[in-house]
Amino acid sequence: MHLIVDRGHPVGDYGAEQGFTGDGGDKDAREDMFANAVPVYEDNDLIGTDATTSDDNFDRRHPLYRAIRDFAAVYDRHPALRSGAQIHRYSSDGPGVYAFSRIDRDERIDYVVALNNSEQAQTASIPTYVAKRPFQRVYGQGADQVRSAANTTLPLTVPPRSTRTTFLLWTLLRKLDLRLKKSRSTPPNATPKPTRSSAPNSSQRSARSRRRS
Numbered sequence: 001m002h003l004i005v006d007r008g009h010p011v012g013d014y015g016a017e018q019g020f021t022g023d024g025g026d027k028d029a030r031e032d033m034f035a036n037a038v039p040v041y042e043d044n045d046l047i048g049t050d051a052t053t054s055d056d057n058f059d060r061r062h063p064l065y066r067a068i069r070d071f072a073a074v075y076d077r078h079p080a081l082r083s084g085a086q087i088h089r090y091s092s093d094g095p096g097v098y099a100f101s102r103i104d105r106d107e108r109i110d111y112v113v114a115l116n117n118s119e120q121a122q123t124a125s126i127p128t129y130v131a132k133r134p135f136q137r138v139y140g141q142g143a144d145q146v147r148s149a150a151n152t153t154l155p156l157t158v159p160p161r162s163t164r165t166t167f168l169l170w171t172l173l174r175k176l177d178l179r180l181k182k183s184r185s186t187p188p189n190a191t192p193k194p195t196r197s198s199a200p201n202s203s204q205r206s207a208r209s210r211r212r213s
């Protein structure tokens with residue numbers, strides 16, 4: 001579900017929302033959704049339920065279907081997740097937390113996305129551009145509000161991976177005071193630059209600018 005909040009267009013393959021698996025990896029995981037008696041399908045262990053391909057699998061209550069629906073609603077509500085600049089914030093050395101920000105150039109609100117691919121809850125200090133500012137939880141489990149520290153890092157505890165808590169989304173409660181840097185390598189409508197703290201890598205271009213190029 002990283003794909004939904006990362007830059008670019010999220011794409012879901014047929015059957016992923018029903019936990020189809022297949023014998024030959026991704027290419028062979030396109031079973032019929034209507035109940036059928038295809039021998040090579042029948043013994044497949046579908047992810048997330050006890051259903052088999054002998055059952056009707058147009059299932060809107062499937063846990064993956066519901067998770068994707070919820071993620072899509074978050075994506076739809078927050079334009080920064082669709083076209084905002086993406087700024088790398090944090091990554092663990094091994095399994096653990098990966099975090100990045102999405103910032104829409106007009107809205108100028110920092111959306112911090114934190115993911116945890118380990119089996120245990122992980123705590124990390126995520127760099128941001130602002131000190132001592134409240135961030136509000138938009139999606140995922142945790143406190144309703146977290147405040148950035150004096151050194152601008154946001155202390156987050158990210159739950160272990162599961163279909164319902166695949167990412168945490170936090171948003172700054174007021175606009176950042178950003179200016180746009182003009183350069184040959186960074187189009188004027190691309191990555192916003194902070195007026196304080198560290199600047200993002202100039203190679204990090206927004207999805208919007210990428211589509212125009």
Ligand SMILES: [Ca+2]
Nearest residue numbers: 023040041044
């Ligand atoms: Ca099979």
Ligand SMILES: [Ca+2]
Nearest residue numbers: 045046049050
């Ligand atoms: Ca199963």
